Amino acid sequence: MRQTTSSLKSKDLLGIEPLTPEEITLILDTAEGFKEVSERPVKKVPALRGQLVINLFMEASTRTRVSFEIAEKRLSADTLNFAASGSSVEKGETLIDTAENLMAMHPDMIVIRHKHPGAPKMLADRLPASIINAGDGAHEHPTQALLDAFTIRERLGRLHGVNVSIVGDIAHSRVVRSNIHLLTRMKANVTVAGPPTLIPAEIERLGVRVAHSLDEAIDGADVIMMLRIQLERQGKLTFPSLREYYNTFGLTPARLRRAKEGILVMHPGPMNRGVEIASDVADGPWSVILDQVTNGVAVRMAVLYLLGGAHAE
Amino acid sequence: MKVKKQLLDGARMHRAIRRMAIEIVEKNRGTHDLIIVGIRSRGVPIGERIAKEIEEMESQPVPFGILDITLYRDDLTTIAPQPVVKPTKLPEPIDDKVVILVDDVLYTGRTVRAALDALIDFGRPRVVMLAVLIDRGHRELPIHADVIGKTVPTDADEVIKVRMAELDGEDEVLIMEK
Numbered sequence: 001m002r003q004t005t006s007s008l009k010s011k012d013l014l015g016i017e018p019l020t021p022e023e024i025t026l027i028l029d030t031a032e033g034f035k036e037v038s039e040r041p042v043k044k045v046p047a048l049r050g051q052l053v054i055n056l057f058m059e060a061s062t063r064t065r066v067s068f069e070i071a072e073k074r075l076s077a078d079t080l081n082f083a084a085s086g087s088s089v090e091k092g093e094t095l096i097d098t099a100e101n102l103m104a105m106h107p108d109m110i111v112i113r114h115k116h117p118g119a120p121k122m123l124a125d126r127l128p129a130s131i132i133n134a135g136d137g138a139h140e141h142p143t144q145a146l147l148d149a150f151t152i153r154e155r156l157g158r159l160h161g162v163n164v165s166i167v168g169d170i171a172h173s174r175v176v177r178s179n180i181h182l183l184t185r186m187k188a189n190v191t192v193a194g195p196p197t198l199i200p201a202e203i204e205r206l207g208v209r210v211a212h213s214l215d216e217a218i219d220g221a222d223v224i225m226m227l228r229i230q231l232e233r234q235g236k237l238t239f240p241s242l243r244e245y246y247n248t249f250g251l252t253p254a255r256l257r258r259a260k261e262g263i264l265v266m267h268p269g270p271m272n273r274g275v276e277i278a279s280d281v282a283d284g285p286w287s288v289i290l291d292q293v294t295n296g297v298a299v300r301m302a303v304l305y306l307l308g309g310a311h312a313e
Numbered sequence: 314m315k316v317k318k319q320l321l322d323g324a325r326m327h328r329a330i331r332r333m334a335i336e337i338v339e340k341n342r343g344t345h346d347l348i349i350v351g352i353r354s355r356g357v358p359i360g361e362r363i364a365k366e367i368e369e370m371e372s373q374p375v376p377f378g379i380l381d382i383t384l385y386r387d388d389l390t391t392i393a394p395q396p397v398v399k400p401t402k403l404p405e406p407i408d409d410k411v412v413i414l415v416d417d418v419l420y421t422g423r424t425v426r427a428a429l430d431a432l433i434d435f436g437r438p439r440v441v442m443l444a445v446l447i448d449r450g451h452r453e454l455p456i457h458a459d460v461i462g463k464t465v466p467t468d469a470d471e472v473i474k475v476r477m478a479e480l481d482g483e484d485e486v487l488i489m490e491k
Contacts, residue, residue, distance in 0.1 A: 007394030033381065033398035042434040045384035075384075302398075305384075309395040 012124040015072055015140035016181040024182060026296065027148050030302035031295070033275045037074055042219050048308050051108040056099070057134070058084040058114045063269050063293065064134050064143070068111050071300035075308070080107075099123050112136075112249040117174075130307040138174050144268055145178035147299040149186065151292050152223055155264055159186040163253035165217040167249055168227030168276055169198045171235050175227065175268045191198060191216035194227075196237040212251050217283060218259045225266045226251050243276050252278040256286060264288050314472060314489045320447070320465060323484035329462035330359060333444055334366035336460045344371050346410045346439065350378045353399060353426050355417035358479040359446055363415060379401035380414070384429035401431065408436040413460075417475040422456035447486060449473050450452040464468055 008023055016024070025297065037045055053072045057065050065081070072079045084090070089098060091153040095114070100108070109130040112120050117139030135141040153159055164183055170176050170192045183190045184207040192203060193211040204210060211217040218224060229245060233265065239245050265277075266285040273279045282289060341347060349459060351360025357379055364377040375431075379402045383389075386396070391491060411469060415427055432441065444460035449467040465488070467473065472489040 006397055030398050033400050036400040036402070037384075040435055044434070045431070046386040047389055050390070089438075203402060304400065306395055309393055 002218060006213055011307065012120070012133075013142055013303055013307060014120050014124055014131065014133050016142045016145050016178045016185070019142075019182075019185070020053070021185050024146070024149070024186060026287070027146055027299070027302050027306065030151060030306060031146075031150050031298040034305070035075075035298040038294070044074050044076055046076045047305055048072070048075040048096070048108075051077045051308055053077045053079050053111060053304070054102055054107045055079060055081045055134075056102070056112045056114075057082070058089065058095070058112070058119075060133070061113050061134070064113065064141075064297070065294040068132075068134060068143075068300050071297050071304055075301055075304055077108075077304070077308070078094070080170050081214060085091075087273065087287065089200060094124070095119060096126065099127060104128060109304065114293040118155055132303060132307065138172050138177070139204065140178045140181075141174040142178050143296070143300050144175050144304060145182040146303070147292055147296040148179055148225065148266060148268070148301050149182050149264065150295045151288055152188075152264065154291070154295070155288060156222060158182065161187050162188045162222045163166075163220055164188050164190050164212065165193060165221040165222045165226065166225045166227065167193045167214060167217050168250070169230055170203065171198045171200045172230055173227055179225070180208055184208070187296045191217055191221070195239045195245070214251070214255060218255060218263075218279050221263060223264045223266060224251065224259070225268075228268065228270060229272055229275050242272075247253055247276055250274070250278060253280050253282050253284065256284075258279060259286075271295070314491055316487050317471065317489045317490045319485055320473070320488055321463065321484075321486040323478075326446070326462075329386045329446060330362050331366050333418050333446075333453060333460050333462055334363045334370065337363065337442070338371060340366055340442070340459065341411055344373045344375055347387065347413065348376045348378060348404065348407060348413060348438075349413050349461035350380050350403065352416045353379060353381045353383075353415060354474050356380075356415045357479040358374055359414075359417055361479075363413075363444065376404040380428055380431055382424060382431050383425040384421065385430045387427065390418060400451075401435075403435055406436055407432065407438045409439045411440045411442070412438040413442050413444050415444045417446050417477075418459050418473050419443070419448045419461075420451055420473075422452045422454035425453050425456045426431070430450060447473055448476060 111132045111134050113122035113134040120131050122134040190208040191211050267289045349360045349364045350355035364375045367375045379382040381399045381401045383396045383398045442459040445458045448461045448464045470491050474487045476485050478484050
């Protein structure tokens with residue numbers, strides 16, 4: 001057996017940074033057990049029967065919210081979706097007040113997405129429920145990194161020694177931050193690349209290599225992760241034009257011809273086709289983008305299950 | 314925990330499993346529609362061996378599957394840490410088939426209750442039968458075994474330990490005292 005631990009230390013999943021390699025391995029191994037549930041005729045198991053999970057999405061999300069909701073339903077939890085628009089938040093209620101009011105209804109877990117980094121931590125410190133971070137500002141998006149790692153491990157059989165290049169808006173991405181923590185902790189080799197305006201100074205201190213062109217990032221990579229250019233998050237463009245971005249950092253079939261045989265192309269979605277990735281690549285044989293979506297449900301089921309039981313004192 | 318007595322050694326376990334295989338074939342008048350399903354963990358090697366014995370006897374391969382019942386346990390919300398979940402692998406649809414559930418020890422019956430719930434989520438078998446290597450009594454649910462390797466009267470403070478070569482390096486069944 002690969003496992004050396006059988007439980008998570010914390011009641012919450014706030015990020016990858018606090019996790020040990022053993023805890024990461026436990027989540028990924030558990031997700032393997034859950035993947036099969038989604039392929040059954042009856043796609044439901046009674047593991048979280050009678051538990052209430054609140055999905056508190058204070059920022060737009062389709063994929064992550066849907067994925068969490070499916071995972072919760074497949075575990076037989078009761079779910080309640082709370083979105084900022086049309087709620088008391090628009091009337092000026094603070095996050096703490098919203099959360100304490102929800103807590104008075106005794107949820108067992110709260111899945112939260114918020115534009116401010118640290119919002120999940122603030123709830124975790126105040127509420128007895130388990131808090132799962134579904135993305136907080138530019139801080140972390142732990143379940144995305146876990147599903148990326150699950151997909152890599154499923155395809156390549158390991159994480160140790162795998163060369164992963166991450167290309168795009170490194171500065172504003174919580175997906176990158178969680179992925180860097182996870183991949184370096186599991187001894188993968190991480191390279192980042194993007195326009196210099198979108199690469200934070202001293203990022204090397206997180207244990208990654210900076211490549212200065214897309215070709216350099218592709219060279220020797222087993223996995224290439226393309227990030228979405230997040231126009232809504234930047235306020236202003238940090239490169240001259242989308243056309244120029246595509247010409248410099250867009251992943252095209254021509255670029256991939258220099259890549260290692262069997263390279264995996266990943267994207268956390270939603271994709272801007274023709275900006276960071278060509279359609280022929282997104283739909284091509286290299287792409288595992290839809291596997292990522294499928295695996296997301298299994299990984300989130302594993303996290304909910306591991307946090308959802310009785311807690312060891 | 315100290316060993317009180319060896320109930321079965323390797324040779325006797327082998328004979329018990331072979332007899333269980335014969336009984337399964339007799340009860341079903343052949344191997345038609347049969348699927349052997351082992352309950353994790355010790356039910357898996359026992360089920361595999363039963364399937365192999367039947368195949369040798371009848372010159373007919375018998376499909377074999379693995380059932381993980383963790384998510385169907387009735388004590389999931391009260392025990393910590395959470396038990397490890399592993400995949401269930403069934404070789405083919407179980408609708409209208411004869412499923413032989415295999416486990417090592419039948420005790421309270423709660424594992425079998427969970428296994429039946431898990432199985433029904435995969436389809437509607439025509440018949441489900443239960444085959445266990447050891448029946449030690451002390452049932453807490455109305456469940457019985459159809460095929461039994463050995464019936465052993467036990468005290469509640471005793472523990473039956475089934476060791477299988479595939480998982481534990483050796484074949485034997487021990488009765489232990491707490």
